[in-house]
Amino acid sequence: MADPDDRQAEEGGYVAQVMSVLATGLERAVLHWRGREVTAGEFTDSVNGVAHKLRGLGVGAGSVVGILVAPNSPEMFYVRYAAHELGAAVCYLRSTNPGSSAEVLPLEAQLTILLDTSADVLYADDENAVRAKELAGLAPGGFQLAGLADRGPEEVEEPAEFGVWDPQALAVIAFTSGSTGRPKGIRQSGRIWDSIVRTTMTAITEPDHARMLVTTPLSHTVGPMADAVLASGGTVFLHEEFDPSETLRAIEEHRITRTLVATPHLYQLLDHDSLATTRLSSLRQLIYTGCAAAPARIAEAVSVFGFALVQGYGTTEGGRVTLLDPGDHQDARLLSTVGRPFPEVELKVCDPDSGQELAVGGTGEVWLRSPHVMDGYWADPELTAQVLRDGWYRTGDIGCLDEKGYLRLLDRIADVVKTQGVKVYPAVVEREILALPGVGQAAVYGVRDADNIERLNAAIVARPGARISPDDIRSRVAAALSAQHAPEVILLLDELPLNDSGKPDKRRLRSLGSAAA
Helix, strand or coil, X not given: CCCHHHHHHHHHHHHHHHHHHHCCCCCCEEEEECCEEEEHHHHHHHHHHHHHHHHXXXXXCCCEEEEXXXXXXXXXXXXHHHHHHCCCEEEECCCCCCCCCCCCCCHHHHHHHXXXXXXXXXXXXXXXXXXXXXXXXXXXXCCEEECHHHCCCCCCCCCCCCCCCCCCCEEEEEXXXXXXXXXXXXXXXXXXXXXXXXXXXXXXXXXXXXXXEECCCCCCCHHHHHHHHHHCCCEEEECCCCCHHHHHHHHHHCCCCEEEEEHHHHHHHXXXXXXXXXXXXXXXXXXXXXXXXXXXXXXXXXXXXXXXXXXXEEECCCEEEEEECCCHHHCHHHCCCCCEECCCCEEEEECCCCCCECCXXXXXXXXXXXXXXXXXXXXXXXXHHHHEECCEEEEEEEEEECCCCCXXXXXXXXXXXXXCCEXXXXXXXXXXXXXXXXXXXXXXXXXXXXXXXXXXXXXXXXXXXXXXXXXXXXHHHHHHCCHHHCCCEEEEECCCCECCCCCECHHHHHHHHHHHC
16 A cells, blocks of 8 residues: 555655655754755745745646746745646746856846746746846736735745646746757656656665755756755755855755765865865765766866765756766776766667667767656757657767766767867867866867857866966877867966856857957
């Protein structure tokens, strides 16, 4: 006979599972944000209050709720949970990473998202009330406004009834990082979100004591991971942005057991002055993801973080794909891979042009099939048909599988630079540069000149106190790879601009490269 909580989870999905766990200890702190605790009871009351408000505005199955709140605030949970209780979908307007140098979405982009997704309600907190009213003014009658400020103190929160959870219905309209152009909206059903939460829970080995630090956007990869911690009875610590000093302080002060960072953020932790004096013994998992990692830098990380290190490879469209586990990190030969597929994921490497599967060791486009793959792009059936083939998702990543199932990624197809008749994979050059003394972070990319000829550029951040010579870097790269792999333009920066997923923002870097050239 199924456990009552299991039946509730089946009927109401991940939200029902989290809420049932919260109900077992209403005084327990489940969130920490801006120096204050949020108890399970406060969390529950807030979700119920938002659900009642949204229901009063007519939100239900088939509705879309836009979310415009402070980055990584508790409201990001409350509104999503409330919408999903009612059978509605959500989309986030503040989808940029506040810890990066990427700019907040401009007014026009936010309005486009609301109109393109046919949002019925825009939920905004006090900090974003002015922007929300601006948006509403540009689309009269297009959507209604809601927010926590709308709730009067006299309201008594009653438990919101779980709706009939339809795992096939639209749950989230997410947006890609835009690494290959304009960010694309993708359709994620409740089935996908449930699956990610459920499989993530299986990796939590300290369920009642899990203490997760969130420094990347809850609207992205870390969102369902945080849900899994809550569903396991753990606690989530919310930071609005990634800061290496604050991250290390939080790990020690709050005895953090797990966190997820972008690969460039991991490099910042390694180069931070206080790393050597920070107590890291509580860490069970330090997951890094977002872009290709340099084996030389990961070897450094292994010496510091040991068996806590986990590398994850995934995409917004395809969900989690592969895992390089703590044991794999002890084998230096595997540090150039992104690990092996999760149990629920199938991988194959195909010829990018013909779509024919290649033999083991062949280099081509990575295709995947898993329960986490998106339902399709929002309002773009043609693009959906291009990337979804007979249940397989074409990632656009170039890589190869070895005989043991480990995946090595070379680069994005769209990022390959053809210079002097040679195809150059920027990620390969990045790894070579990051192996050089004094280099902390690096990004390599192509920039077209006035004659439409693509030139190889690099942006580099030195480690603290190090001096870097562009000529020395060019000569070393040329010696290790080839003259065509040596960047023609090298920018020395104090900080590497990152996009919303924590990847180097190559579009912004290209504009800098053009100016430098």
